[in-house]
Amino acid sequence: MQLLALRAQFPALEQTLAGYPLCYLDTAATSQKPQAVLDAMASFYRDDNANVHRAAHQLSARATANYEQVRDKVQAFINAAKRQEIIFTHGTTEAINMVAWGLTEQIDHTSTILIDSAAHHANIVPWQQLAKRTGAKIIAIPLDANGRIDQPAYQALLSNGASIVAMNHVSNVMGTVNPVKEMIAQAKAAGAITLVDGAQAIAHMPVNVNTLGCDFYVFSGHKMYGPTGVGILYGQFEQLDKLSPLLTGGEMIDTVSFEMTTFNTLPNRLEAGTPAIADVIGLGAAIDFIAALPQAATKKREAELLKYLQQQLQQLGQVTLYGAHQDNLGAVAFNLADEHHQDVGILLDQQGVAIRCGHHCAMPLMQSLGIKGCCRASIGIYTSVEDIDRFVEALASVKAMLFD
Ligand SMILES: Cc1ncc(COP(=O)(O)O)c(C=O)c1O
Numbered sequence: 001m002q003l004l005a006l007r008a009q010f011p012a013l014e015q016t017l018a019g020y021p022l023c024y025l026d027t028a029a030t031s032q033k034p035q036a037v038l039d040a041m042a043s044f045y046r047d048d049n050a051n052v053h054r055a056a057h058q059l060s061a062r063a064t065a066n067y068e069q070v071r072d073k074v075q076a077f078i079n080a081a082k083r084q085e086i087i088f089t090h091g092t093t094e095a096i097n098m099v100a101w102g103l104t105e106q107i108d109h110t111s112t113i114l115i116d117s118a119a120h121h122a123n124i125v126p127w128q129q130l131a132k133r134t135g136a137k138i139i140a141i142p143l144d145a146n147g148r149i150d151q152p153a154y155q156a157l158l159s160n161g162a163s164i165v166a167m168n169h170v171s172n173v174m175g176t177v178n179p180v181k182e183m184i185a186q187a188k189a190a191g192a193i194t195l196v197d198g199a200q201a202i203a204h205m206p207v208n209v210n211t212l213g214c215d216f217y218v219f220s221g222h223k224m225y226g227p228t229g230v231g232i233l234y235g236q237f238e239q240l241d242k243l244s245p246l247l248t249g250g251e252m253i254d255t256v257s258f259e260m261t262t263f264n265t266l267p268n269r270l271e272a273g274t275p276a277i278a279d280v281i282g283l284g285a286a287i288d289f290i291a292a293l294p295q296a297a298t299k300k301r302e303a304e305l306l307k308y309l310q311q312q313l314q315q316l317g318q319v320t321l322y323g324a325h326q327d328n329l330g331a332v333a334f335n336l337a338d339e340h341h342q343d344v345g346i347l348l349d350q351q352g353v354a355i356r357c358g359h360h361c362a363m364p365l366m367q368s369l370g371i372k373g374c375c376r377a378s379i380g381i382y383t384s385v386e387d388i389d390r391f392v393e394a395l396a397s398v399k400a401m402l403f404d
Pocket of ligand 1: 029090168170199220
């Protein structure tokens with residue numbers, strides 16, 4: 001599919017802001033949604049709306065079939081061994097909280113939790129809460145001078161013993177890609193449970209949890225052209241089955257009496273209450289949409305575009321890039337001289353250019369980089385060379401405005 005035809009499927013991209021055509025470079029925060037996703041959700045509410053798993057009537061049976069079909073799609077999409085290994089959550093944050101809560105009984109004051117220094121707060125705070133409950137120790141896996149995991153330091157930490165290793169697949173700030181397959185194998189050899197935060201990877205690379213060998217892999221629908229309100233917790237069956245449920249109530253039970261409750265089997269045991277049915281349907285449409293794209297060509301185009309973005313920023317001068325490598329995915333982090341990142345963002349916005357500025361929910365990473373915050377431009381399947389050119393031109397004019 002040609003880029004113009006692809007872009008035409010994302011209605012939100014067709015607007016102007018303050019007289020400028022929208023230049024959307026904030027896909028890492030949330031991607032725009034194709035018409036197919038909007039249609040699938042509208043059609044669910046219009047034609048199939050009923051609660052799932054509950055009623056004996058046909059509408060509910062149809063809603064349940066559509067909902068459960070998405071579980072199969074997700075299973076195939078990430079190559080999970082069993083459909084019960086796919087748990088619908090409300091997003092990455094909820095999924096990590098479910099794991100961190102669920103492991104409480106398996107962790108104690110002798111346990112160590114290793115966390116990627118570039119992790120998003122969603123992959124830090126739930127572990128801190130787990131450590132508070134259990135007395136476990138948290139250790140940050142340091143980064144090297146290039147913003148990548150310091151592998152020798154990681155090996156040394158593992159050799160001291162680790163119960164859990166929580167890592168990024170791709171950094172939401174810099175776009176750096178962790179060698180997760182190797183890191184997982186090393187963590188497993190040290191006896192640790194592994195969780196990979198795939199929120200920024202899932203839209204940019206094929207993910208095969210079977211090959212990766214991780215215990216848990218989590219991501220959000222809204223960063224992969226699907227709706228907000230839905231995410232995935234993948235876990236190896238034996239690991240998921242051992243998690244204590246964070247949420248309890250309807251649907252996750254087998255029997256209830258005032259004396260005691262017994263829990264349902266997976267996946268229901270970890271899906272209490274009415275799920276985000278329409279959002280799950282939207283996620284299914286997003287997976288279909290991604291799966292229909294020519295995979296190799298799309299990946300190549302995105303990689304070239306990111307390289308072009310890095311080069312153009314470097315050529316502009318007085319721009320500091322953080323952890324910019326050729327094999328990064330999706331995002332570029334930068335500052336313009338010592339201008340405040342927020343000022344840069346606001347001035348770009350006045351020209352219709354949408355980027356993200358701040359600490360990007362990664363304050364420990366900001367500390368590692370020795371900065372308070374930065375700007376981030378991020379791309380998706382619909383981003384064009386023209387978008388990058390417009391952004392860099394706008395940044396040049398911001399630079400002239402601030403420096404002259
Ligand atoms: C790497 C990473 N992890 C976790 C999250 C949290 O995702 P959500 O807000 O969808 O739960 C994000 C969102 O920006 C992210 O980029």
